[in-house]
Amino acid sequence: xxxxxxxxxxxxxxxxxxxxxxxxxxxxxxxxxxxxxxxxxxxxxxxxxxxxxxxxxxxxxxxxxxxxxxxxxxxxxxxxxxxxxxxxxxxxxxxxxxxxxxxxxxxxxxxxxxxxxxxxxxxxxxxxxxxxxxxxxxxxxxxxxxxxxxxxxxxxxxxxxxxxxxxxxxxxxxxxxxxxxxxxxxxxxxxxxxxxxxxxxxxxxxxxxxxxxxxxxxxxxxxxxxxxxxxxxxxxxxxxxxxxxxxxxxxxxxxxxxxxxxxxxxxxxxxxxxxxxxxxxxxxxxxxxxxx
Amino acid sequence: xxxxxxxxxxxxxxxxxxxxxxxxxxxxxxxxxxxxxxxxxxxxxxxxxxxxxxxxxxxxxxxxxxxxxxxxxxxxxxxxxxxxxxxxxxxxxxxxxxxxxxxxxxxxxxxxxxxxxxxxxxxxxxxxxxxxxxxxxxxxxxxxxxxxxxxxxxxxxxxxxxxxxxxxxxxxxxxxxxxxxxxxxxxxxxxxxxxxxxxxxxxxxxxxxxxxxxxxxxxxxxxxxxxxxxxxxxxxxxxxxxxxxxxxxxxxxxxxxxxxxxxxxxxxxxxxxxxxxxxxxxxxxxxxxxxx
Numbered sequence: 001x002x003x004x005x006x007x008x009x010x011x012x013x014x015x016x017x018x019x020x021x022x023x024x025x026x027x028x029x030x031x032x033x034x035x036x037x038x039x040x041x042x043x044x045x046x047x048x049x050x051x052x053x054x055x056x057x058x059x060x061x062x063x064x065x066x067x068x069x070x071x072x073x074x075x076x077x078x079x080x081x082x083x084x085x086x087x088x089x090x091x092x093x094x095x096x097x098x099x100x101x102x103x104x105x106x107x108x109x110x111x112x113x114x115x116x117x118x119x120x121x122x123x124x125x126x127x128x129x130x131x132x133x134x135x136x137x138x139x140x141x142x143x144x145x146x147x148x149x150x151x152x153x154x155x156x157x158x159x160x161x162x163x164x165x166x167x168x169x170x171x172x173x174x175x176x177x178x179x180x181x182x183x184x185x186x187x188x189x190x191x192x193x194x195x196x197x198x199x200x201x202x203x204x205x206x207x208x209x210x211x212x213x214x215x216x217x218x219x220x221x222x223x224x225x226x227x228x229x230x231x232x233x234x235x236x237x238x239x240x241x242x243x244x245x246x247x248x249x250x251x252x253x254x255x256x257x258x259x260x261x262x263x264x265x266x267x268x269x270x271x272x273x274x275x276x277x278x279x280x281x282x283x284x285x286x287x288x289x290x291x292x
Numbered sequence: 293x294x295x296x297x298x299x300x301x302x303x304x305x306x307x308x309x310x311x312x313x314x315x316x317x318x319x320x321x322x323x324x325x326x327x328x329x330x331x332x333x334x335x336x337x338x339x340x341x342x343x344x345x346x347x348x349x350x351x352x353x354x355x356x357x358x359x360x361x362x363x364x365x366x367x368x369x370x371x372x373x374x375x376x377x378x379x380x381x382x383x384x385x386x387x388x389x390x391x392x393x394x395x396x397x398x399x400x401x402x403x404x405x406x407x408x409x410x411x412x413x414x415x416x417x418x419x420x421x422x423x424x425x426x427x428x429x430x431x432x433x434x435x436x437x438x439x440x441x442x443x444x445x446x447x448x449x450x451x452x453x454x455x456x457x458x459x460x461x462x463x464x465x466x467x468x469x470x471x472x473x474x475x476x477x478x479x480x481x482x483x484x485x486x487x488x489x490x491x492x493x494x495x496x497x498x499x500x501x502x503x504x505x506x507x508x509x510x511x512x513x514x515x516x517x518x519x520x521x522x523x524x525x526x527x528x529x530x531x532x533x534x535x536x537x538x539x540x541x542x543x544x545x546x547x548x549x550x551x552x553x554x555x556x557x558x559x560x561x562x563x564x565x566x567x568x569x570x571x572x573x574x575x576x577x578x579x580x581x582x583x584x
Contacts, residue, residue, distance in 0.1 A: 181510065181511070185510070200510075200513045200514050201514070202514060203510065203511055203514065206511060211508065212508045212509065212510070212511060213506065213508070214505065214506010214507060214508050215506060215507050215508075215510055216503065216504045216505070216506050216507075217504065218473065218477070218492075218495065218504070218507055219473070219495055219498060219504060220522075221492045221520060221521070221522035222492050222493070222494060222495065222522040222523075222524070223522070224522065225521070225522045225523055225524055225527065226521070226522050227519060227520070227521040227522075228513060228519070228520040228521070229513070229517070229518070229519040229520070230512075230513035230514040230515070230516065230517045230518050230519075231514075231517055232514070232517055235517065
């Protein structure tokens with residue numbers, strides 16, 4: 001803020017407010033868009049506060065968990081830096097938790113999402129065989145033709161997920177990057193290879209369940225000596241500059257592609273957020289709040 | 293075998309035979325004890341075969357899995373050396389998979405069993421706080437008074453396992469040594485600390501289920517960044533001599549105690565084996581086949 005007059009400017013400020021904690025599948029009507037008309041932008045000269053104007057908002061599945069009336073220990077470290085959260089999530093989760101090796105078989109669920117699309121491309125850079133699952137034929141095509149997955153399938157068209165996973169991985173799975181949970185996890189557990197690794201990034205199929213589905217095939221953990229590990233992007237904040245050094249050259253050279261699903265206007269924020277749970281978004285969901 | 297006459301001796305040989313694959317809870321009637329009356333002990337002079345006389349048999353929960361009509365990949369490496377299998381299982385599972393640190397909170401289920409009793413004592417040697425669960429009051433007393441667990445409880449007397457686990461671990465659990473599965477795992481998942489570790493040694497509560505129970509609280513893996521890892525004793529065979537160097541001095545000095553439940557006679561083998569799944573055994577179940 002350059003001078004006193006700007007500090008005392010009066011502006012309007014649009015907000016998306018949650019009416020109450022949400023149980024079951026969230027609805028747009030759980031939120032209301034309000035406008036504060038006469039918001040004074042006050043920062044006194046001796047204040048250490050700063051004024052921030054948001055240009056973009058990020059919509060991510062984990063935000064559903066913040067709408068529940070229960071605390072978790074994962075979100076305490078949530079801090080700004082987070083606009084590139086999905087990239088760092090994919091980076092930390094794949095390279096650190098999955099410990100991939102060339103030639104391994106990698107399966108990514110919710111693969112066209114903000115994190116999944118990057119995990120698949122990282123796995124290809126590593127020389128792995130990569131299959132992704134998604135919920136529409138368009139997304140399946142995107143995975144194969146834009147992101148370079150070796151194969152992909154629409155899980156909604158598979159009456160038997162176990163058979164589907166087995167068909168795409170006749171030799172079994174070394175690495176499963178888990179974004180879904182529930183029935184997909186059960187199918188994958190039956191198809192893991194010895195010393196396979198499952199990095200649990202999220203379980204979007206469970207976020208809207210008040211009572212989560214049961215997972216039945218956990219004995220595979222013993223039979224196959226499988227490691228299942230949850231992680232949080234906050235664990236990798238110290239590696240953020242290393243991550244940028246890694247990914248920016250690939251993005252500049254076009255070796256890593258990134259698809260965003262951009263919605264204009266904060267008033268469309270609720271629709272964009274709910275759309276994540278219907279799979280309406282294609283790629284990373286972003287809301288443009290201000291164009292300058 | 294010292295001379296030709298012994299090689300050609302005729303002996304009787306008692307056997308326990310499984311009649312067929314077993315579904316549901318195994319019964320003694322699934323097995324039959326037979327005697328071959330006229331077994332010739334033939335080893336020709338140029339043979340590389342050897343004759344072996346068994347003195348003891350080991351009964352272990354994993355044997356239930358071998359009675360199922362399904363193959364697993366964990367049992368291929370099963371080899372002799374295995375009479376000290378529970379000790380090496382406890383050693384590899386606790387020190388390698390759990391990666392314990394002094395002062396951590398450790399929970400062991402089926403804690404008076406062959407593996408559990410050792411894990412608890414290893415954890416005490418490491419300076420951890422250790423609680424065990426078992427299925428009778430006698431076993432609970434054994435855990436506290438003989439094996440030195442800090443505390444112990446009878447899970448059969450707890451109507452709410454989640455509340456029980458929370459009561460014994462108000463600060464949460466760093467390490468869970470999993471021998472049970474099912475409802476106990478669900479309760480533990482809700483009480484794990486951040487970056488907790490669950491070493492999955494077995495899931496005895498599930499061995500007799502044709503359709504395993506569902507585990508519902510897997511989202512805790514993400515909330516708490518928990519690592520769940522299955523392992524097999526075969527992975528630690530190369531460390532067997534290191535394990536003996538470690539444990540033998542403690543046993544000689546009385547710092548590690550070991551309780552065996554000894555049954556005399558192969559004809560009592562089926563009863564001993566079935567007893568594992570009723571929790572009838574106290575400590576490691578051994579069948580004495582021959583006294584000399």
